[in-house]
Amino acid sequence: MNTQDGGHYDAAVDALAAREYETAGDRYTRGGRRVLADPRPDLDPFEPDEKGWTGQGLQQLLMAAVAYRVAGADRRATQRAVEGIAATRDFQRVLDAPGQGACLAEFVADFRVAGELEGPEKAYDDAAERYAVVGDEVDSPQxxxxxxxxxxxxATIKQVxxxxxxxxxAVTWEDLHGPDPSQAGDFLAHRARYKKQRFAGLVAGAIADGHLAAPRGTTEYGNETxxxxxxxxxxxxxxxxxxxCMRCSTPTEEV
Known part of the structure; x- marks a missing residue:
C-alpha cells in the first residue's frame, strides 16, 4: 500500500491469516476510512488526482464487505457496501480524468456484489458503457x-x-482487459464485463469455503527455511x- 492507513491494512491481512474474518473486516474498514480522509501528505481527497490514490481506501471498504460476508456478518457487509457506494459517488465529482468515472462505476458494481445489494449486473453494464463512451479520450489504456x-x-477480485x-x-491482466489496447473503450470495458461474469461466483465460493485468502505479496516457491x-x-x-503460506494463508514456521 502507498497510502496512509495507520497500519490497519497489514492488521487486516494478519486477521485473515488467523481466520478472524470479522476482525479483518473491522481493520479494513478503519484503514479504508483513514485513507479516504487523508490518503497522502500531499493530497487533498476532494481535489482532482490523475492517479486516484483514494481508490485504495475504497478497496479496503470493499474487502471489508467481503470479509464480513465470509464471517457470516451479512448485515455489516451490507452496511459497508452502502458506505462504499456513497463514498464512491462522492469521489465521482472530483476524479474526472478520462476513464476514472467509469472505474468508479466499476467499484459501485463491486460493492453491490459484496454487500448483496440489488442491481450489480446493471451497474456493471453502466461501467462498461461509460468506458466505451470515454474510450477516444484515453491516450494509453495500459x-x-x-x-x-x-x-x-x-485487487479484490484477484484476492478472492x-x-x-x-x-x-487466478485472475490475470489478460483476464481483466480486452485483447486490443488500440480500442481503449473495449479494452477497459472488458474489466466490467469480466467481473459481471465472475465476481459474484467467487464471493459465493469464498463464503461456502469459509475462507478468504490473504492478498498475494512477494512470493517464493520452495523456501528452505x-x-x-x-x-x-x-x-x-x-x-x-x-x-x-502461499497456499492457505496460514502463518509459516521456521524449520
Missing amino acids: ALATTPLFGAAA ARGQANGEI RRCPACGSNDVNWAGTDVL
Whole structure:
C-alpha cells in the first residue's frame, strides 16, 4: 500500500491469516476510512488526482464487505457496501480524468456484489458503457490501468479468486482487459464485463469455503527455511506483518 492507513491494512491481512474474518473486516474498514480522509501528505481527497490514490481506501471498504460476508456478518457487509457506494459517488465529482468515472462505476458494481445489494449486473453494464463512451479520450489504456485507482479496483477480485486457486494468480491482466489496447473503450470495458461474469461466483465460493485468502505479496516457491504448519507447503507469501503460506494463508514456521 502507498497510502496512509495507520497500519490497519497489514492488521487486516494478519486477521485473515488467523481466520478472524470479522476482525479483518473491522481493520479494513478503519484503514479504508483513514485513507479516504487523508490518503497522502500531499493530497487533498476532494481535489482532482490523475492517479486516484483514494481508490485504495475504497478497496479496503470493499474487502471489508467481503470479509464480513465470509464471517457470516451479512448485515455489516451490507452496511459497508452502502458506505462504499456513497463514498464512491462522492469521489465521482472530483476524479474526472478520462476513464476514472467509469472505474468508479466499476467499484459501485463491486460493492453491490459484496454487500448483496440489488442491481450489480446493471451497474456493471453502466461501467462498461461509460468506458466505451470515454474510450477516444484515453491516450494509453495500459498506463491508465496501472494507476492506483485501477489497481485498487482490480485487487479484490484477484484476492478472492486466489483463495480458490491454491494460492496462485487466478485472475490475470489478460483476464481483466480486452485483447486490443488500440480500442481503449473495449479494452477497459472488458474489466466490467469480466467481473459481471465472475465476481459474484467467487464471493459465493469464498463464503461456502469459509475462507478468504490473504492478498498475494512477494512470493517464493520452495523456501528452505519456512514451512506451513497447516498444509506442509514451503511456498511462501510475504503479506501483512508475517510470512504466510502461499497456499492457505496460514502463518509459516521456521524449520
